[in-house]
Amino acid sequence: MSSVDDSIDGSFAQVAAPRQSLENKIRFRPTTQVKFLLLKALAGQGSAAPDQKVRQLLDIADFSVQSKQVQILSDEYFDDADFCLQMSGAGCRVRTLGSELELTVKALTATKVFGVFKRQETSATLTLQEYQDFKQSGALPVAFQEHGIPIKGPLQLKTTIINSRTTYTMVKAAEQYLLSVDHFIAYNSDRRNRSRDFVELEIEAVNDAALQAMSGVREKIGKILNSERNFRFSTGSKYDLAVQALHLKRNPLLQDLLSDGVKLAYIGMAVSLLGIILTLPLSAGTQFGLCIVVIAATLRLVFKPH
The missing domain is CATH 1.10.287 (Helix Hairpins)
Known part of the structure; x- marks a missing residue:
């Protein structure tokens, strides 16, 4: 049963075959000094590549890097007037990557632990018309309402995050991970105000072997973070950070x-x-x-x- 208010009409239920997956990531943010080192490396101005710098700082040199990808992501986050999604650890995002539009709804599946995010994701590609219908009506497609995420009214655009993401595929024995370095800025809904720039790193388990090893990876990173103090675990999502940085809950x-x-x-x-x-x-x-x-x-x- 959906917790979406009955007054909200799922007006474009024709969105086909949403994909479901489990988000299982470790997120952490660098100190100001390390942030500039990473950005310098990303710009090719340092003696080491970003993945080498991260592996050095996190003492994970035994991971091999097999590929690299750079993307510019535009992520629009939606919520109701009371920010019920943000308050419950859920999220509703429309991502623009090139000419493709993807709607993703995330529901928290486990209690938040600093740095660790475990959420059930449901995603589907939207046509431009479906995207426009969604923005106008604020209604989730029926297939997305089965998450039971708490919504009290129509969804509204709250923030747009422009993110330059550099992703590395890291492998250790049978374990496969994605290491992403995100450099992003958040804007409010009318683009009049923006936040300062942020840098966040994510380690995501890709296969079962990596999923089973994630707790050990987090423990190892936690010890390094506590001793070196080059990074700190993220305590919220990018959407949480945007809400705080832009004071979106303020009248x-x-x-x-x-x-x-x-x-x-x-x-x-x-x-x-x-x-x-x-x-x-x-x-x-x-x-x-x-x-x-x-x-x-x-x-x-x-x-x-x-």
Whole structure:
């Protein structure tokens, strides 16, 4: 039985043959220093490739890397007005990869443990018309409602995450894993505000041998994280991070007022600085130059995306 409110009509039940799988990943995020090392390696500016840097930092040099893939992903996350999906550890995502649209619904299957995400996934490819119908109606296809995820009303677009993902296939004996380095930014629904950039790493078990070894992999990584402090386990999904970073649960009017208040504070500080500069015993040229610097910095702060 679906927990979707009866008032929501599953208006495009024709989405064919959703695929089901079990998400079983370990996620962790680097410290600021390691983040820059990884991004430098991704850009080809370091002496080591990102997979070598990660294997060095995580002491997993005994894993061989067999292939590499780089993708640009656009992920739209949907939720109801009360953020019931986010609160329950579930998720609803439409991923755009090239010309393909894929709808994925995730339901939590086990209690959250730091860094470990175990969720049942149901995915299906959408046509452009099905995608547009979904965005307009906010109704999940019937096949997706069987998850029993808690939805109190129509789903709405909450955030879009643009992610540059570099994925490595890692193998150790019979175990096969995917190591992904994600560099992403989250935007609110109208693209007016954005978060700072984040880097997250994921290790995903691909075959049964890797699934059986995942607890040992997590324990090993946990010991390294505790001793080296180069990374920390993720405590939430990318959607959780976007909700927090963009203050999506804050009343929109209050958010706009607070944003305007911050901008006014910047302008007030700039006016004070300009007044101080004009009272200093400096040449007119120096005063003019300093004033230009203050004005330029203030304009950048006031008009930058938040």
